[in-house]
Amino acid sequence: MSTCPRCQAAEEKIRAEHKGLNAQGELVWTIFHCNACEFTWRDSEPASTIDYNKREAFFRVDPEKPYPVIMPPAQYKK
Amino acid sequence: MSTDKKPLSAKARAVGERIGSLRDFLEFLEENGQCITWTDEIMPEPDVRNIAVAAGRDSMNGPAVIFNNIAGYPGKKLVLGVHGSFTNLALLLGHPKGTTIKELFYDIISRWGDDKPLLDFIEPDAAPVNENRLTDNFNLYDLLPLYRINEYDGGFYIGKANVVSRDPRDPDNFGKQNVGIYRIQVQAPGEFTLLSVPAHDMGRHIMAAEQDNVPLKIAVMLGNHPAMCMFAATPVGYDESEFAYASQMMGSPLRLTKSNNGMDILADSEMIIEAELMNGVRSFEGPFGEFPGSYSGVRKIPRFKVTAISHRNDPIFENIYIGRGWTEHDTLIGLNTSAPIYAQLTKDFPEVVAVNALYQHGLTGIISVKNRFAGFAKSVAMRALGTPHGTMYLKNLIMVDDDVDPFDLNEVMWALSTRTRAEDTIVIPNMPMIPIDPAAEIAGKGHRLIIDATSFMPPDKLGSDSKIVTPPAGPEIDEIAKVIQLLQNGGQL
Numbered sequence: 001m002s003t004c005p006r007c008q009a010a011e012e013k014i015r016a017e018h019k020g021l022n023a024q025g026e027l028v029w030t031i032f033h034c035n036a037c038e039f040t041w042r043d044s045e046p047a048s049t050i051d052y053n054k055r056e057a058f059f060r061v062d063p064e065k066p067y068p069v070i071m072p073p074a075q076y077k078k
Numbered sequence: 079m080s081t082d083k084k085p086l087s088a089k090a091r092a093v094g095e096r097i098g099s100l101r102d103f104l105e106f107l108e109e110n111g112q113c114i115t116w117t118d119e120i121m122p123e124p125d126v127r128n129i130a131v132a133a134g135r136d137s138m139n140g141p142a143v144i145f146n147n148i149a150g151y152p153g154k155k156l157v158l159g160v161h162g163s164f165t166n167l168a169l170l171l172g173h174p175k176g177t178t179i180k181e182l183f184y185d186i187i188s189r190w191g192d193d194k195p196l197l198d199f200i201e202p203d204a205a206p207v208n209e210n211r212l213t214d215n216f217n218l219y220d221l222l223p224l225y226r227i228n229e230y231d232g233g234f235y236i237g238k239a240n241v242v243s244r245d246p247r248d249p250d251n252f253g254k255q256n257v258g259i260y261r262i263q264v265q266a267p268g269e270f271t272l273l274s275v276p277a278h279d280m281g282r283h284i285m286a287a288e289q290d291n292v293p294l295k296i297a298v299m300l301g302n303h304p305a306m307c308m309f310a311a312t313p314v315g316y317d318e319s320e321f322a323y324a325s326q327m328m329g330s331p332l333r334l335t336k337s338n339n340g341m342d343i344l345a346d347s348e349m350i351i352e353a354e355l356m357n358g359v360r361s362f363e364g365p366f367g368e369f370p371g372s373y374s375g376v377r378k379i380p381r382f383k384v385t386a387i388s389h390r391n392d393p394i395f396e397n398i399y400i401g402r403g404w405t406e407h408d409t410l411i412g413l414n415t416s417a418p419i420y421a422q423l424t425k426d427f428p429e430v431v432a433v434n435a436l437y438q439h440g441l442t443g444i445i446s447v448k449n450r451f452a453g454f455a456k457s458v459a460m461r462a463l464g465t466p467h468g469t470m471y472l473k474n475l476i477m478v479d480d481d482v483d484p485f486d487l488n489e490v491m492w493a494l495s496t497r498t499r500a501e502d503t504i505v506i507p508n509m510p511m512i513p514i515d516p517a518a519e520i521a522g523k524g525h526r527l528i529i530d531a532t533s534f535m536p537p538d539k540l541g542s543d544s545k546i547v548t549p550p551a552g553p554e555i556d557e558i559a560k561v562i563q564l565l566q567n568g569g570q571l
């Protein structure tokens with residue numbers, strides 16, 4: 001796992017969430033999560049979802065960009 | 079809507095008494111050929127999505143699908159499509175296969191209301207949902223066979239949870255306790271985001287808690303009684319209880335108990351996730367393939383932290399496929415969207431016969447009405463646009479006569495072909511609109527279209543070839559059609 005498939009955040013921003021094992025206890029897949037853009041993925045998914053270059057560019061996320069905030073609370077800080 | 083109330087049939091009562099939980103309903107569906115089990119090993123992506131879409135193609139008779147062999151989730155069960163076809167809804171209401179949508183519509187209207195709630199309260203220790211209880215080390219990725227519903231969703235969604243919350247400013251008020259379906263994106267093993275807006279009851283609870291800086295506790299109910307899901311997705315009044323509506327619809331008691339964090343919950347659900355709002359926190363959420371068939375984009379939304387989880391032995395994760403229609407979402411909420419519009423219209427206009435708001439939560443609606451005088455249907459259409467749901471959703475409205483079944487699109491198309499004059503088409507520009515209409519130029523605004531496909535009456539002018547054939551119609555013919563269907567399916571008279 002190198003970078004985030006959605007925002008290309010570097011490896012240190014990515015955490016491994018969970019390993020899926022089969023009934024024999026062997027590793028089947030791993031779920032990852034990007035701390036920068038909150039994308040979650042499984043390494044067994046089709047490339048059209050988890051390969052940055054094969055994903056539709058429309059769905060890229062730039063965490064530095066302002067996105068709409070739902071019900072911004074008074075104490076909300078970016 | 080109480081004027082239409084009829085006592086339930088013996089069959090409906092028997093089904094209501096038999097079904098107390100998701101498990102009971104799955105067994106009942108299976109006996110009736112409406113639930114299948116997918117036993118071949120599949121990958122979470124893209125297999126679950128592919129099978130869900132294929133099973134959902136038949137909106138009349140598609141089955142629920144249980145998955146029990148998902149790679150990486152040994153021993154875990156997932157079910158989709160529980161409300162995926164009108165036949166599944168018919169069975170829930172005690173009707174046979176072959177029941178028409180219009181018959182279901184009238185049945186739901188006759189059951190609608192919360193004036194006779196049937197609720198049994200049982201001790202938490204006796205509730206099946208408390209067979210197992212976790213108080214730390216939560217891992218939603220392990221407990222639930224999670225997967226990506228649509229390929230560009232931002233993560234793994236729980237799309238059919240019934241979420242219970244209480245008004246933090248009036249926490250003892252049972253009626254103001256809300257049960258709603260809100261999309262939930264798992265954001266960490268023990269954290270998730272939940273999308274609500276200020277107009278929702280849950281949105282009001284979130285804003286009140288953050289303003290007063292008090293905790294907001296919620297209970298996320300998964301794998302619920304099938305009637306609960308239908309009402310959790312239905313806008314009822316702020317001080318009305320969805321539990322009361324659901325129990326009245328079934329005509330038999332729902333079993334409730336208390337969650338450890340003070341919510342009333344269904345005692346027989348598969349899993350309860352207790353959680354608390356992380357005050358002031360907003361996280362990236364989305365995109366998510368929504369009911370108009372388009373993705374709603376990335377936003378920053380409220381986040382919750384899991385505080386405890388209860389679940390039955392071998393819990394079944396019930397989820398939904400939602401995306402470009404027809405999907406389970408349309409069947410799940412369609413009739414319960416149509417019923418309140420009908421109720422509000424008939425208060426002023428008893429000439430309204432039926433309302434079909436099945437399509438994309440009512441983005442297109444079809445109303446059948448008996449014209450009282452020329453142009454009358456247009457007045458009814460204007461009133462429909464002013465109903466609470468109509469204000470934000472009814473974008474395209476087709477008005478048909480009382481001799482046209484608005485749930486039968488062949489009949490609706492006939493009315494459009496033969497009774498529409500282009501000048502009877504009205505466009506009202508720049509009206510309010512739900513923000514996720516993919517056709518919108520500006521999110522939150524849109525134009526309304528009314529097509530009057532009702533027939534003409536004086537003082538309208540009429541051409542010479544306007545006399546309509548009167549083919550045999552009515553209950554007698556409906557009955558014959560059912561006999562033919564029975565014979566065709568190998569049945570006997």
Ligand SMILES: [Zn+2]
Binds near residue numbers: 039
């Ligand atoms: Zn990212």
